[in-house]
Amino acid sequence: MPPFEFQVNDLHRLRGLSFAARIPAMVGVEGSRRVRRSGEGLEFMDFRPYVPGDDTRHIDWNLYGRMRQLFVRVFEMQKYLSIGMLVDTSRSMCFGEPVHKVALACQIACGLGYVSLSRGERLSLATFGESLQPVLSPLQGVKDLPRMIDYLQESPAGPASDLHECVRQFCGQVRSRGLLVLLSDFLVPGGYEEALRLAMAYGRKLLVVQVLDAVDWGEGLSGSVKITDSETGGGRYVYIDEQTLARYRRRVEDYCEGLAAMCRTYGQYYVRVSTKDHYLETVCHTIRSSLVLQ
Amino acid sequence: MTWARPEAFWLLLLVPVLVVLFLHRRRTTPITVPSLLFWQEYGRPVDGPPPALALHNLLNLLVQVVLLCLLIFALASPDMPQRRREHLVLVVDTSATMQTVSSDGRTRLQEAIGRGEDLLAGVPDDTLITLVEAGILPRVRLKAVPDKGAVRAVLSALSAADVDPDLHEAVRLAASIRVGDWPTRIVCISDFVGTEELLANGNSVTLVQEQVGVDSPNCGIVELAPADGQEGLNVTIGQHGLDGRRATVEVLAGQQRVGSATAELKGPLTSVHVPAELAAGAVFTVRLTPEDALPLDNVARGVWPASDRVRVRLVTRGNPFLEQAIRAQPTASLQVVRPEAWDPGAPADVTVVDDTEPGLFERINGRAVVFMSQGNAPNQPGSTGAPLSATYWSPDHPVLRDIDPSLWRVRRLAGGLPDGVESLAGWQDQPLVCQWSPSGGASSQSTDSSLGHVVIFNFDLADTDLPLRPAFPIVLWNAIRYASSLTSKTPPVARRTSEVLELRGEPAMASPPTVEAPSGESHPMLRQGDRWVWLDTTRQGVYMTRLGGTTRQVAMNWCSARSSMPYVPMARAADEPAPPPPGLLASQFALPWQVLLGLTLAAGVLEWVLFQRRVLDMRQV
Numbered sequence: 001m002p003p004f005e006f007q008v009n010d011l012h013r014l015r016g017l018s019f020a021a022r023i024p025a026m027v028g029v030e031g032s033r034r035v036r037r038s039g040e041g042l043e044f045m046d047f048r049p050y051v052p053g054d055d056t057r058h059i060d061w062n063l064y065g066r067m068r069q070l071f072v073r074v075f076e077m078q079k080y081l082s083i084g085m086l087v088d089t090s091r092s093m094c095f096g097e098p099v100h101k102v103a104l105a106c107q108i109a110c111g112l113g114y115v116s117l118s119r120g121e122r123l124s125l126a127t128f129g130e131s132l133q134p135v136l137s138p139l140q141g142v143k144d145l146p147r148m149i150d151y152l153q154e155s156p157a158g159p160a161s162d163l164h165e166c167v168r169q170f171c172g173q174v175r176s177r178g179l180l181v182l183l184s185d186f187l188v189p190g191g192y193e194e195a196l197r198l199a200m201a202y203g204r205k206l207l208v209v210q211v212l213d214a215v216d217w218g219e220g221l222s223g224s225v226k227i228t229d230s231e232t233g234g235g236r237y238v239y240i241d242e243q244t245l246a247r248y249r250r251r252v253e254d255y256c257e258g259l260a261a262m263c264r265t266y267g268q269y270y271v272r273v274s275t276k277d278h279y280l281e282t283v284c285h286t287i288r289s290s291l292v293l294q
Numbered sequence: 295m296t297w298a299r300p301e302a303f304w305l306l307l308l309v310p311v312l313v314v315l316f317l318h319r320r321r322t323t324p325i326t327v328p329s330l331l332f333w334q335e336y337g338r339p340v341d342g343p344p345p346a347l348a349l350h351n352l353l354n355l356l357v358q359v360v361l362l363c364l365l366i367f368a369l370a371s372p373d374m375p376q377r378r379r380e381h382l383v384l385v386v387d388t389s390a391t392m393q394t395v396s397s398d399g400r401t402r403l404q405e406a407i408g409r410g411e412d413l414l415a416g417v418p419d420d421t422l423i424t425l426v427e428a429g430i431l432p433r434v435r436l437k438a439v440p441d442k443g444a445v446r447a448v449l450s451a452l453s454a455a456d457v458d459p460d461l462h463e464a465v466r467l468a469a470s471i472r473v474g475d476w477p478t479r480i481v482c483i484s485d486f487v488g489t490e491e492l493l494a495n496g497n498s499v500t501l502v503q504e505q506v507g508v509d510s511p512n513c514g515i516v517e518l519a520p521a522d523g524q525e526g527l528n529v530t531i532g533q534h535g536l537d538g539r540r541a542t543v544e545v546l547a548g549q550q551r552v553g554s555a556t557a558e559l560k561g562p563l564t565s566v567h568v569p570a571e572l573a574a575g576a577v578f579t580v581r582l583t584p585e586d587a588l589p590l591d592n593v594a595r596g597v598w599p600a601s602d603r604v605r606v607r608l609v610t611r612g613n614p615f616l617e618q619a620i621r622a623q624p625t626a627s628l629q630v631v632r633p634e635a636w637d638p639g640a641p642a643d644v645t646v647v648d649d650t651e652p653g654l655f656e657r658i659n660g661r662a663v664v665f666m667s668q669g670n671a672p673n674q675p676g677s678t679g680a681p682l683s684a685t686y687w688s689p690d691h692p693v694l695r696d697i698d699p700s701l702w703r704v705r706r707l708a709g710g711l712p713d714g715v716e717s718l719a720g721w722q723d724q725p726l727v728c729q730w731s732p733s734g735g736a737s738s739q740s741t742d743s744s745l746g747h748v749v750i751f752n753f754d755l756a757d758t759d760l761p762l763r764p765a766f767p768i769v770l771w772n773a774i775r776y777a778s779s780l781t782s783k784t785p786p787v788a789r790r791t792s793e794v795l796e797l798r799g800e801p802a803m804a805s806p807p808t809v810e811a812p813s814g815e816s817h818p819m820l821r822q823g824d825r826w827v828w829l830d831t832t833r834q835g836v837y838m839t840r841l842g843g844t845t846r847q848v849a850m851n852w853c854s855a856r857s858s859m860p861y862v863p864m865a866r867a868a869d870e871p872a873p874p875p876p877g878l879l880a881s882q883f884a885l886p887w888q889v890l891l892g893l894t895l896a897a898g899v900l901e902w903v904l905f906q907r908r909v910l911d912m913r914q915v
Contacts, residue, residue: 092328101328187329216328226322226340229330236330237322238337251332 004103006110006149010280017115017284017293019081019179047071080140081121082178084204085109086170087152089127090161091230092187096213096275105183105211106152107279108287112181113148115283115293117141124174125151128166129158135173160231163188163195171202179292180204185211186259189232196262206268207292210259213275218248298371305366309359316355354901361897368890381438381476382417383424383468383499384410384445387484388452389459390791390852394485394507394588402507403454406483409504410449413481414442424471425449428464428484430457430792430832438473455832456590456852457792461486469499511535513559514591515582516853518787520599526553526569527596527787529580533559539584545570546579572598577836577847594851595836596787603627606774609636610648615761619770620646626774644778646770649754655712658748660732663773665751666708681705684726687719692776693749694718697769699726705757711750718749725752729776749773788849795819795828795848797841807841 050059050070058072087109093102109125116123117139124137125148136151163184171180180199186192186208199206214220221227221240228235238244256272263270269290273282287293297303327333392403400408414423423445425436435448461484468480478499485507513533521528529543536559543566545553553570572578575597582592606620608630620628629642638645638657647654649667658664684699699719707724717725730748751773760766797807797819806818809828812835819826819839831837831850839846 095328185328187331189329189331213328221325221327224322226324227330227333227337228324228326228340230326230328232330234330235340236333236337237340238333240336244336248332248336255332 003153004099004106006107011114013280013284014111014114015118017288018119019083019116019121020291020294043076044073045076046074048074081116081119082124082174082176083112083116083121084124084170084174084178084180085113085126086166086180086182086184087125087127087155088129088161088163088182088184089133089155090129090158092161092185093211094157094230095215097215099275101185101211101213101275102157104273104275104277104279104282105209108209108211108273108282109152109181109183110145110149111279111283112287113139114142114145117145117148122176122178123148124170124176126166126170127152127155128161128163128170129156130160130162131158132166132169135170137174161188162190163192164190164198167195167199171199171204175202177203178205179207181207181209183209183211185213185216187216192259193262196266196268200266200268206263206266207287207290208259208263208268208270209287210256210270210272211275212256212272217252218245221245296373298373299369302366302369302371305369306363308362312358312362313355316358357897357901361894361901364890364894364897368894379418379420379422379476381422381424381471381473381478382413383426383471383478383480384413384449385426385428385432385461385464385468385480385482385484386410386449386452387428387459387461387464387482387486388454389429389484390454390456390590391485391588392454392506393590394510394512396508396510396587401454402485403452405506406504407449407452409483409506410481411446413504414445414449422473422476424468426464426468426471427452428459428461428482429455430460432460432464432467434467434471437471455791456834457832458852459484459486465501469501509535510587512586512588512591513539513541513582513584514586514588514853515580515594515851516563518580518594518596518851518853520787521567525571526567527572527578527580529555529566529568529582531557531559531564531566531582532562533564534562536584536586537561541566542583543568544581544583545572546581547572547576552578574598574600575847577849590834590852593834594788594853595834595849596851597836597847597849599787604774604778605629605641605643606646607631607636607640607642607644608646608648609633609654610646613648613755615755615766616646616648616770619761619767620774622767623771626771644774646774658732660748661777661779662748663751663770663777664748665753665755666710667754682707682721682724682726684719685721687727691718693727693729693769693772695772697765697772701763701765702726703759704753706753708752708754708757711752715750725750727751747777747779749777788851788853791831791834791850791852793831793850795831795837795839797826797839797846798824807839810838810840812836 047060047063048071050072054072060071060073063069063071087102087105089102093105094100096102096104099107113123113125120140123139123144124135125139126135126137127133133155136148139148161184163182163186167180167182182196182199196206196208218240222245224237224239226235226237240248260270260272262268269287269292271282271287271290271292273286277286283293386403386406388403392401392406394402396402396405417423419442420440422438422440423436423442424434424438425445425448427433427435435452436445439445461482465480465482468482469478472478480499480501481504482501483504483506485505487503487505511534513531513536515529516532517528517530519528519530520526527545531541531543533539533541539559540556541559541564542554542556544551545568552572553568555566555568557564557566568580570578577595577597580594580596585592603625604623605627606629608616608620608628609632610616610630611632617628617630620626633651633654636645636654636657638659643661645658645662647658647662647664650664651667655664681703683702683704687694687697687699689695689697704721704726707721707726709724711725711728712730715725715728715730717728719725719727728750730750732748755761760769795809806821807826808816809819810816811830812833817828817830819828821827826841828837828839834850834852837848837850839848
């Protein structure tokens with residue numbers, strides 16, 4: 001996989017960011033998210049009137065003796081957010097100018113990973129090419145950020161990506177509910193629908209980051225060309241003129257719009273980025289504007 | 295098929311260039327893309343099956359090569375045979391020169407018929423054919439018939455006449471025969487060159503000249519005329535190609551030779567005098583040797599003219615001046631009668647009346663020269679004492695031609711002229727010489743020519759010095775000839791063929807006069823006003839007309855000056871200057887040009903359609 005740059009000096013721009021609170025979190029001792037919930041937690045917060053259905057073990061009988069009314073004790077609960085990241089490192093991601101798509105995907109993953117690690121979220125990371133690479137999990141705390149960067153830089157580029165199978169394996173290994181960030185160009189022969197449905201079936205909230213380059217829009221293609229698929233090695237002889245190129249771009253746009261529409265339909269997050277974008281701008285503005293970050 | 299611009303085929307060298315450019319232009323550029331996910335519907339897979347691959351690969355190239363070849367084909371201006379139905383007009387010259395015999399024994403007409411049959415064999419069966427015979431008058435023998443057999447039959451039955459052709463009228467007649475909007479092609483078969491110029495007025499028809507015959511030396515009789523002042527015949531001989539040869543002219547009366555002469559031919563025309571004694575009205579034959587390719591003009595026939603002597607009757611009681619003056623004319627036959635013995639009905643050409651007596655003038659009914667006498671005129675004249683001389687006269691009048699009447703001295707005028715006289719010369723307002731018509735008309739134009747004129751000298755010969763003057767015989771003979779309506783022209787011994795035979799006779803006669811052609815056939819003459827005519831005089835020979843009991847012979851010859859002209863061969867293809875290149879817009883190549891342009895446009899459209907449908911994308915590197 002081509003190396004990518006990730007400047008530590010840029011981290012200060014990510015310090016104020018955190019994942020949105022409505023993303024389902026897991027209960028944990030070291031969680032950074034405080035939730036008011038009766039009967040759980042260790043730190044007392046308040047009383048409230050008893051309502052049928054409350055655990056009777058939380059009734060404060062001393063207070064009942066003085067007030068002749070039933071009150072239950074309310075404790076403050078701490079939760080953490082489980083974030084999984086799947087980065088596509090197939091050969092189709094090894095295109096792009098000025099940076100490759102896979103490099104930009106890794107930079108974004110590092111940025112989002114820093115945001116999650118700095119907030120004490122639990123992070124699971126894996127790359128996938130033809131198959132899923134070993135999952136780096138769990139990562140928690142900023143101290144694990146170098147491990148994450150090393151993992152990404154050492155991930156091999158796979159010939160082709162099987163998104164559905166990789167999502168199934170990843171969700172099988174990381175069973176916690178939470179946010180699943182998919183960074184890919186989604187130019188997979190099998191399609192993305194099944195993979196996304198599978199992830200949602202595991203209870204994952206999805207952040208789909210589609211990384212595209214100008215070459216995916218047919219830039220630089222004209223005349224009689226023999227185009228070769230970078231992943232499968234298959235080729236076609238195509239004569240490309242303006243009309244053909246316009247139809248091709250319309251198809252790509254429809255494909256991307258279909259992906260975005262599916263995400264909107266199921267309440268998932270979708271972000272499309274270009275290799276011409278800087279990853280900090282992507283994280284701080286594009287992804288933040290999708291309300292994943294706050 | 296011929297090519298007007300064969301050098302255009304050098305452009306075929308562009309075909310390899312086109313192939314190279316095609317291969318270069320169609321060369322594919324290998325490009326690796328992230329995914330072929332969206333390219334599946336475009337182009338052709340590299341490892342896919344190659345159905346009709348070669349055809350698809352070559353189709354574009356073939357279309358371009360065909361297009362280039364068509365353009366080169368058009369630039370080469372092919373002379374493609376016209377497949378449109380056409381109207382073919384054959385104009386065959388049947389003039390006298392077409393009887394010229396070539397070295398192979400065939401006449402030019404036979405050669406022309408053969409040329410026409412070859413032409414018929416080469417045209418499609420749906421061609422309409424018109425046959426025009428170009429004789430002295432053009433004649434349409436067949437008009438727009440598709441039957442080649444009928445045309446061949448009429449064509450082979452053509453015969454040459456002894457006349458000159460009028461090719462101009464024949465070609466104009468041929469050009470006027472149109473069949474709808476069919477293209478008309480006129481083929482003029484003749485030994486005459488130059489019919490192409492006849493239609494140089496931009497007519498839409500196509501005129502083709504087919505010349506027959508070869509150049510042959512020829513000599514022929516051009517003109518026959520009686521010798522002036524000597525017995526015999528003057529024969530004019532025309533020639534070409536025989537300069538320096540000696541020619542012999544024989545004059546035959548029946549089978550008997552009555553004269554001959556030999557002369558050396560010099561220049562285009564040679565005049566030969568043949569002494570011969572021939573009786574008036576005798577038919578004679580003139581034969582010229584050596585024989586040549588055209589025997590027609592080596593024989594001529596003639597009818598020796600009757601004597602042109604004028605019978606003059608002098609009515610006088612004795613006048614030696616008049617008698618001597620009339621006898622001085624060698625062609626005058628004088629008869630002197632006394633007034634009491636004069637019979638106006640007796641045959642005479644002219645009556646000269648001297649010293650009119652009472653009652654004599656009224657008996658004059660025309661063709662007379664009258665010298666009025668004093669006191670005997672119908673009107674009593676005046677008199678004068680001093681000699682008179684003419685103060686005016688008509689110098690152009692035949693009576694006073696070459697005469698100066700002012701030199702005459704007239705002591706007194708006779709007077710007593712009848713009404714309606716026209717003065718020819720006069721003193722003051724008194725006529726000295728006048729003419730009068732018995733029909734009452736004063737002018738010669740209104741006078742009945744059959745009655746002749748009456749020339750009146752208004753004085754007595756005894757009262758003038760005119761008889762003593764040298765001009766007296768002249769003015770007297772002028773008056774006699776004018777009064778008799780005779781001309782000084784010698785009657786021709788022969789006429790040219792195609793001249794109209796004409797007879798004067800009673801239109802209401804029971805049976806028309808007949809004419810016997812040289813072939814022996816007898817035909818009734820045609821009535822035309824107060825005359826009888828016969829138009830078909832296209833054969834050389836002696837025509838005999840019979841009117842009542844009168845028989846008249848007229849010789850007709852084809853004395854053609856054209857026969858002495860050299861044969862001008864038409865410029866052949868090798869001699870012709872190179873025609874201007876017809877080009878794409880020349881009318882004669884309109885059809886191929888349209889076809890080629892259509893094919894080129896079709897090829898261009900096909901190329902565009904194939905390109906748009908991406909069929910050409912299915913090709914191989």
